[in-house]
Amino acid sequence: MKLKKLVTGLIMACIFAVVIIAGKNSVKVQAADGDVAIVTDGNGDEIGSYATLADAFVAAQNGYTICIISDIYDPSASIGYNDGEHNKHIIIDLNGKSVTLQMMNFDYSLYVKNGTLNCGITNGSVGFTNAMLTLSNVKFITDSINWMTKDGICLNNGSNVTLNGSQCWFEKLEMDTDCVFTVQNSDGLSNFGHIADGFDGVKEFVPEGLSVEGTTIIDDETGAKAKDFILRYRSLSDDADVAVSIAPKSYVYDGKEKKPAVTVSYGGKTLTEGKSYSCVYADNIDAGTATVTIKGENTMHGQIVEEFTIDKAKQKAPTGLVATAETVDGKNDGQISNLKMSMEYSVDKKKWLDCESTVLKKLADGNYYVRYKETKNYYASPAAKVVVKKGNVPVTNEPTTNEPTTNEPSTEKPTSSEQTTEKVTTERQTTDEKTNVTATENTTVADSKKESGAPNTGDDGNVALMLIVMMTCLLGAAGVVVYRREK
Structure with a gap:
């Protein structure tokens, strides 16, 4: 029971401590109408609201933050030159606002963030350390920068500086890759040469033609001090540029x-x-x-x-193709030769088949189209038209008498003279090149009888002799009958 009470007491103590801490960090002040800044101490407590920036600087102690709550435009005002305004590290939170002054002077560090600042800035503490000028997410427009501490100037979080005037001196300059420093003056950038690597922090930011020489000069292509240039981290992925x-x-x-x-x-x-x-x-x-x-x-x-x-390149139509006609019409033994394996053929220009050898065999008569195939680097060529002609009309034997005849089928192979070989033409076939089967049919049959190649047995002569003898006998018999009647 005692242990339970002890645990409960510890929990309540922790809760009470959290409440105290939370309450301590939540101290706020009510800004009056016309106030331009609120000062916050190092613990985050607001200690007061002020009508002028000078009053805020006097109230701010070392390490305090001055939060701007209203735009300030006072181009004749200078801050940090009066008693109580200097000799301290100050943070200025622009809070998205714009501040325009003539000059700000500091002895130690200055950290400015989140807004627009238009003024000159000086720090004459030569050789001081822990006294950097830091600009974070700030658009800074100035005609004069003289920051003489060893820590120099640091730009980060997308800060953009435009230098319009002729005065720009510092010991050291460092920039994040998302920051820009535009120099638009007659004297360029200078440092005091006390730090060996004073410009090393921006070597990767100089444009083509400019170079960092030693510690004090950024040179142009002629070797003179560079003027009117932009320091920025340049990348080929910067689409806008x-x-x-x-x-x-x-x-x-x-x-x-x-x-x-x-x-x-x-x-x-x-x-x-x-x-x-x-x-x-x-x-x-x-x-x-x-x-x-x-x-x-x-x-x-x-x-x-x-x-x-x-x-892809274009190809010319194939040339040099040779067509061989059928030996006999309907035998389907025509050929096309001089082909290449890189060719293909078709009978309708729609479906194409590969040429698998240099000769196409067993072809029916008709029109064929041959072209070079499409490849990785070439389009298919125009097609060459190849005509395989009909073969000879088949020979038929017909009987010349009423007596039955028997025709033995020919077993002879067609001679070379019976084959027709012609070169390919891409022109249309003329009427002289076509075969008129009807007009030559009778002639083909007659010629087949004369040149059938069957041996002559003399049967036709014997029949004639028998007819003559029979007629003589009949005439002789008739004469005997007449003679007997007259007698």
């Missing part, structure tokens, strides 16, 4: 490697291949989609891939 063109975008296959010209610009300025980027081509010989990978070099980062096409 990068423009790429490829010419030509398409080719026709010819068996050779294709490398179209690539032009890249960043922010409207054309980059130099070999300095800011290099190109690597792939799949750029055969027909299909080829690629060029554009890789950033030196201070240009990232890479992009662009595509171009290689179209």
Whole structure:
């Protein structure tokens, strides 16, 4: 029972402590009409609301935060030059607001975040450490920066600085990759040369043609101090700033490697291949989609891939094909020769069959179409028309008397003179090339009797002799009868 009470007491004590802590962090002040800033101590408690930024700076102690609650536009005001306004580390939370002043002066560090600031900034504490100027998610417009501490200036969280005036001195500059520092003045950027790596933090941010020399100068292409430039982390993936063109975008296959010209610009300025980027081509010989990978070099980062096409080439129709007619009409032994395995044939131009040898055999008479097949790199060629002609009309034997006759089938093979071999023509067949079976039928039959090749046995002569003898005998018998009657 005692243990249970002890546990319950501990739980209640923890809850009470949490309530006290929560209550302590929830101290708020009521801002009066016209107030521009609230000051918060290091524990997060609000200690007061103020009508001017100068009053807020006086109230703020070392490490306090000044939260801006209303836009401030006072271009003649200077902060930090009066008693109580300086000699402390200050955080300014712009809170999404805009502050415009003439100048702000500090002895230690300044951390500004979340808004727009337009003024000059100075810190004359030469050689001091733990006194960095940090801009986080700030749009900072200035005509004068003189920050002399060893810690220098740090930009992070997407901060954007525009320097319009001629004064810009610091020991050191560092930037996150999402920040931009625009220099639009006649003197460029300078540091005091006390830190060996003063500009090392922005070596990857200088544009093509500029370089970091030593510790004090950013040079242009002529070796002079660079002016009017932008420090930023440049990447080929920055779609809003990068423009790429490829010419030509398409080719026709010819068996050779294709490398179209690539032009890249960043922010409207054309980059130099070999300095800011290099190109690597792939799949750029055969027909299909080829690629060029554009890789950033030196201070240009990232890479992009662009595509171009290689179209299939056309093929000419086959030539030199030879058609051989049927030996006998209907025998289906026609042929087409001089084919290649890369060809295909059809009888209706719809269904195509591969040519599996150099000769097509056992063909019926008719029209055939032969073309080169489509391949990976070539379209199918136009088709060549090949005509396999009809063979000779089959020979028939008919009897010339009423006596039955028996015809033995011919077992002889057709001689070479009976085969017709012609070259392919792509023209239409003329009427002279066609065979008129009706007009030559009788002639074909007659010729077959004369040239049948059957041996002559002399039967026709014997029949005639017998008829003559019989007629003579009849005439002789008739004469005897007449003679006897007259006698």
